Each structure stands twice: as structure tokens, then as C-alpha cells.
Amino acid sequence: MSILVTGGAGYIGSVMVEMLRQQGQRVVVLDNLVRGHRAAVEAEAPFYQGNAGDRELVARIVEEHAVEACIHFAALAYVGESVTDPALYFENNLGQSIALMGALVKAGVRRVVFSSTCAVYGEPQTVPIPEEHPQWPANPYGWSKLLVERLLESYDQAYGLKFVSLRYFNAAGATLQHGEHHEPETHLIPNVLAAAQGRLPYVSVYGQDYPTPDGTAVRDYIHIVDLNTAHLRALDHLRRGGKSEFINLGNGKGYSVLEVIQTARRVTGRAIEVRMEGRRPGDPSHLVARADKARRLLGWEPAYPDLESILRTAWEWRQAHPEGYGVGGSG
């Protein structure tokens, strides 16, 4: 039996494929390479270049690889782009998920782990944010994910599709083989490290007047291995016949933008120039998970809870792969 990993050529999915294979589990990867990198998928893993919502292709993969479960990472994930081009986000993230879940149900697959996001909550009313927090996303990206959550709930009730929807906060860090390479890169940590490498002249800090100790925005960073370990645990939960769940994935601890930059200076031993800019519209001051449900329900414990080890692994990967997966992104 195999696990179908959609979006397995992306940042988080590539580490999932690495970890599943390390455990001796069989995987099959489906990615259209719109944002991913062929080089991020190990050559031994069966790979299909195509859309997650290609029903015929999904049916064929399920049959040929005896797929028992799907981990659905495939999505577009730029908040700003979702505001300027919402059609792209609803069609790709929601439309493709509708087709994918339909094909899976039709083919008899009843276990799904879904990449959701803290963006499903919108502007936080309480921090740390619990799973029961009201959901009113602040952008089309968040809505596209929230609507997939509602779809999964309905498919559970009607078709017995069991799922774990994992709401990630900020994924960061790397393994020796796989790291973060988005184009364009909007995430703080890879940009801070690019500045340390001299590939960027400076790092922009958006907003210094937030109600936080140093005035810069506070975020919850979770190591990519810890994040994917939770997926392995979620799969086990479903295999044991566990019920469908929504679970935050974060460390429950926040770090400000300036703390990240200071720690990166220490870890890399390099100077990192900073440029102060105005706030970006829609950026909340704090985004920190209440993270006890994953521990309680999945028995999950983070192995890299501190910012320093998250940054160290990301820096090691960057130094070994100065161009990421190569110039130009996919390939």
C-alpha cells in the first residue's frame, strides 16, 4: 500500500516524502511543478507531473500504487497573490481539492491528511490561538483552505472520509537533503539567511509599532521535521480508526522578527542588514498557536522547539545548496 503525497515537490512535501521513505513506507508523488522542484523529489520515489485535481490521473495512481491514504499539500500559498488573483486560489486550492477528494472517495480511499493553515482563523481574538477560535479568514488564501475544511467535514459525514486537518503556523528549518526554496520568497527566515549569504542586500522589517515587546510582529515557528512527524502521527491516528480532527501545528511560543534576525546573526556569524518599512496591510501583531492538542491527541513532541536549532538547520542546508534547487526555481 502507498501514500499519495500531492505537492511532494514543494518545501514541506519533499521532507514528508523523505521521512516516509526513511520509515520504509511506500510513497507516490503528484505535483504539477508550478511552484515545486523536480530535484526536491528523490529519484527513487514514483513521481507524476500533473494536477492534484486530475480525476483520471488520480484514479490511475490509486489503482497502480494501491493508495491507502493521501497527504494533500498541493496548493498555492501566497497571501498577497490570493488578494490580487482570488480566482487562481479558489480554482487551484478549492477546485482542485474538490476534484481530488471526489476521485479519492470514488476509488475507495478514506484517509486524508490535509495541509491547512492558521490563516483559517483570520485576525486573532485570543492568543495563543486555540482550534475552537472563530474562523473568518482575512484573505482568499485562508478562505480557500477553510472551504476545504468544510468539504472534508461533509465528506466524512456522507462518505465516511476520515481526515486530519493540520493548521500550520510558520514552517521553517531544513533537513540535510531538503530545504526552503520558494520563488519569489516571502518567508522571513529564508530571506534573513539570503541576507546573511550576501544574496540580498538587507532584510525588510515590516512594522515596528506593534503592541509587542520590541514593536515587531511575533510569529510561531515550527521545524519542518516536527511538522512532518505530526503528519506521520496523524496517519497512524487514522489507521487506528481515529475520528476526524482539526489540529494546530506550532510550538506555542512566539518570536519577534527582530529576535529571528538577532538569532540568525549569532547562528551564521554574519552581519545582516535591516531596513525598517511600514506595516503590511492585514499582518496581525501576534500569531501563536495553542499547541497542546497535537501533543495530547497524537502524542507529538517537537524535537526542535527552539529558534536556534530551526535556524541552524536552515543555514546548513543553504550553505550546502547556495542556489537552493537551482536558478529559476523548478527543474
Ligand SMILES: NC(=O)c1ccc[n+]([C@@H]2O[C@H](COP(=O)([O-])OP(=O)(O)OC[C@H]3O[C@@H](n4cnc5c(N)ncnc54)[C@H](O)[C@@H]3O)[C@@H](O)[C@H]2O)c1
Ligand atoms: N510554508 C508554510 O509555512 C505553510 C504554512 C501554512 C500552510 N502551508 C500549506 O502547506 C502546503 C505546502 O506548503 P509549502 O510551503 O511546501 O509550499 P510549496 O509551494 O513549496 O509546495 C506546494 C507544492 O504544490 C504544488 N502544487 C500547487 N498546486 C498544485 C496542483 N493543483 N496540483 C499539483 N501540484 C500542485 C506546487 O508545485 C508545489 O510543489 C500548502 O498547502 C500550504 O498552503 C504552508
